[in-house]
Amino acid sequence: MPGWQSWLQQLREHPLYQLTITRLVEFYREPEAVFWVYVFPLLMTVGLGIAFRNEPVVRVVVDVVERPGAEQLVQRLLGAGGGGSGRVAGFHFRVERVPEAEARRRLRVGKTQLVLLPEREVGQGEPSARLLYDPTRQDSVLARLAVSEALRHGIRRKATHGVREEAVTQPGGRYIDFLIPGLVGMNLLAGGLWGIGYVAVELRVRNLLKRFLATPMRRSHFLLALMLSRFFFTATEVVLLLIFAYWAFDLVIYGSLWQVAVLLVLGAWSFSGLGLLTASRARTLEAISGLINLVTLPMWLLSGVFFSYERFPQAAHPFIRLLPLTSFNDALRGVMLEGRALSEQPFEMANLMLWGVVCFALALKWFRWR
Amino acid sequence: MTRPTVSYAIECAGLVKVYEGDPPVQAVRGIDLRVPAGICFGLLGPNGAGKTTTLEILEGLLEPTEGSVRVLGCSWEDGDSGLRRRIGVSLQETRLSERLTPRETLRLFRSFYGCGPSAEELLALVGLQEKADSYVRHLSGGQKQRLAVACALVGDPELVFLDEPTTGLDPHSRRQVWGIIASLRRQGRTVVLSTHYMEEAERLCDRIAIIDRGRVIAEGAPSELIAQLGGEHVIEIAAADSLPDHLDDLEQLASVRRVRRFQNMVQLTVSEPQEALEELLCYLRQRGIELQTLRARHASLEDVFLSLTGRTLVEADA
Numbered sequence: 001m002p003g004w005q006s007w008l009q010q011l012r013e014h015p016l017y018q019l020t021i022t023r024l025v026e027f028y029r030e031p032e033a034v035f036w037v038y039v040f041p042l043l044m045t046v047g048l049g050i051a052f053r054n055e056p057v058v059r060v061v062v063d064v065v066e067r068p069g070a071e072q073l074v075q076r077l078l079g080a081g082g083g084g085s086g087r088v089a090g091f092h093f094r095v096e097r098v099p100e101a102e103a104r105r106r107l108r109v110g111k112t113q114l115v116l117l118p119e120r121e122v123g124q125g126e127p128s129a130r131l132l133y134d135p136t137r138q139d140s141v142l143a144r145l146a147v148s149e150a151l152r153h154g155i156r157r158k159a160t161h162g163v164r165e166e167a168v169t170q171p172g173g174r175y176i177d178f179l180i181p182g183l184v185g186m187n188l189l190a191g192g193l194w195g196i197g198y199v200a201v202e203l204r205v206r207n208l209l210k211r212f213l214a215t216p217m218r219r220s221h222f223l224l225a226l227m228l229s230r231f232f233f234t235a236t237e238v239v240l241l242l243i244f245a246y247w248a249f250d251l252v253i254y255g256s257l258w259q260v261a262v263l264l265v266l267g268a269w270s271f272s273g274l275g276l277l278t279a280s281r282a283r284t285l286e287a288i289s290g291l292i293n294l295v296t297l298p299m300w301l302l303s304g305v306f307f308s309y310e311r312f313p314q315a316a317h318p319f320i321r322l323l324p325l326t327s328f329n330d331a332l333r334g335v336m337l338e339g340r341a342l343s344e345q346p347f348e349m350a351n352l353m354l355w356g357v358v359c360f361a362l363a364l365k366w367f368r369w370r
Numbered sequence: 371m372t373r374p375t376v377s378y379a380i381e382c383a384g385l386v387k388v389y390e391g392d393p394p395v396q397a398v399r400g401i402d403l404r405v406p407a408g409i410c411f412g413l414l415g416p417n418g419a420g421k422t423t424t425l426e427i428l429e430g431l432l433e434p435t436e437g438s439v440r441v442l443g444c445s446w447e448d449g450d451s452g453l454r455r456r457i458g459v460s461l462q463e464t465r466l467s468e469r470l471t472p473r474e475t476l477r478l479f480r481s482f483y484g485c486g487p488s489a490e491e492l493l494a495l496v497g498l499q500e501k502a503d504s505y506v507r508h509l510s511g512g513q514k515q516r517l518a519v520a521c522a523l524v525g526d527p528e529l530v531f532l533d534e535p536t537t538g539l540d541p542h543s544r545r546q547v548w549g550i551i552a553s554l555r556r557q558g559r560t561v562v563l564s565t566h567y568m569e570e571a572e573r574l575c576d577r578i579a580i581i582d583r584g585r586v587i588a589e590g591a592p593s594e595l596i597a598q599l600g601g602e603h604v605i606e607i608a609a610a611d612s613l614p615d616h617l618d619d620l621e622q623l624a625s626v627r628r629v630r631r632f633q634n635m636v637q638l639t640v641s642e643p644q645e646a647l648e649e650l651l652c653y654l655r656q657r658g659i660e661l662q663t664l665r666a667r668h669a670s671l672e673d674v675f676l677s678l679t680g681r682t683l684v685e686a687d688a
Contacts, residue, residue: 013477013480013481013484014481015481015482017481018477018478018481019478019481022467022470022474022478025469025470025474026467026469026470029469029505030469206464206465207461207463207464207465208464208465208466208467210431210461210464211459211461211464211521212482213431214429214430214431214454214457214459214461215454215459215479215482215483215525216451216454216455216482216483216525217482370431370432
């Protein structure tokens, strides 16, 4: 017990621990910083996820005339417990229950696309209906097709048209699935540049770097603490983002979680090298802000954060693939969406590592401590 | 604390620092200093005189363009980790982390040394116990400065550098910092401080070097420097009408050592103030000059600076 305690005491007095913990404490005492690191990415995910969610293209408004047999029709159309709206065979139905005169008026003025009139029951409780529509209106014709299709599916579940249909909107192929790894990459890059580059210059401007240099502090401890503390923020941020995406958008990770973790560590490390290099000479906050934008903006555009870089001309692809964020995004999408192992993506892994090594080497060489 | 047996805490010779640029700036133009161990040594001079550059060279934070430095018998080129542990530094302007508390700040700095007084002892030494757990940004200027001094003491240093420790502080805070500095000297540490307040230098320092435009223009104990003026008292007079141009014969008066004119004010350095006043009043009466102002005071380092440079410290700052 005393041995364990003295070990803990030693850890607490270790410069690496102190440097890391004070950065963490400082960060969490700054509400704005917490907002930008944790809340903002989630808000962005929600915003983009909602804006680009996969919606059925066709909306169909159907009036069912209130008569005996109406409820059966609605059930047939929407399935049991459908209430007033539902998705059937790619169509989004909204059903209104109205008296006949009102339904006909609504059809005439275009408030509804189609009117279903329940008819006398035939056979064994199969619902039968008359279908009123306006053949001159495109939406009404579409509604007729949709409703008769839905009713036929309902009446004879096993449709044998010689054509089999398959919907391909499983998790993995949606826009949100493409977007989440891109956002993770973007946040990791921003974390490396703002969380390490900007912070290092701020400490330099405040003369704190020079003050630390006047102590026996080891420079490696300082840089390592900067990276460790930042990695702690980034890791929590990314895990939050993934959990949120899982909860809100049914995000599925096809590859292994620990490979995702390895890739996150590698990416965070590589981008901190980039951040440190960007910060190595800058003497003012204006200069470092400009430099960070110069480094990040092209990658946000080119590296496939919001849309695939396949949209850029083929000739530009080799250049785009050399960018570290492209490698990270491609590799993460490979693991998350395609279930590929990191070892199956040697170019991406090597490129990311090379960026890290070169950036760190140059940053340590050029870093201005005073 | 074990005291090494070096007679000088600091020896430097021929220090020159040129900042690259267009045109290059010669901040330090040949400074030689010898600071005996255990004293409080002051670098006094106006802003821009080269005090901070000199200190940062001595602290091993800047490389001199020319010249040699030995601190506590060691040279910065021999690897600095050992030497760093033995000195404490407070830079002219360091913005400590605003969202840490003094206790956290001291613990952080202490971790670099791995020994030395505890955070609590240091807080008590600089009188910050009550503020130990409030954020640094809620401290007053004087409290921040005392925290900066405490940070310089975390490694229990033999030699402490304080760059303008009281600049911008109100008189009360200044006196508190002076109290801390005086206690450091009593503990047997060597203190090197820079200041542009002559009162501070006079009160705290055993020896001072007056620096102007990158050079040491005078060095010695404050009392010695004042004595070099030839008299320890100053009489200043100003007349209602302008004083006659030729007052050179004032120097003929037996007790007057030196006469200097500033616009319509005349300053006399005298050895025997009572005798000098009698002679002076007699002299003025004979010539029918009516005085508007008459002031007699002890000579100060300000007068030393004035006599050496022809400018007051305040003028030199501007």
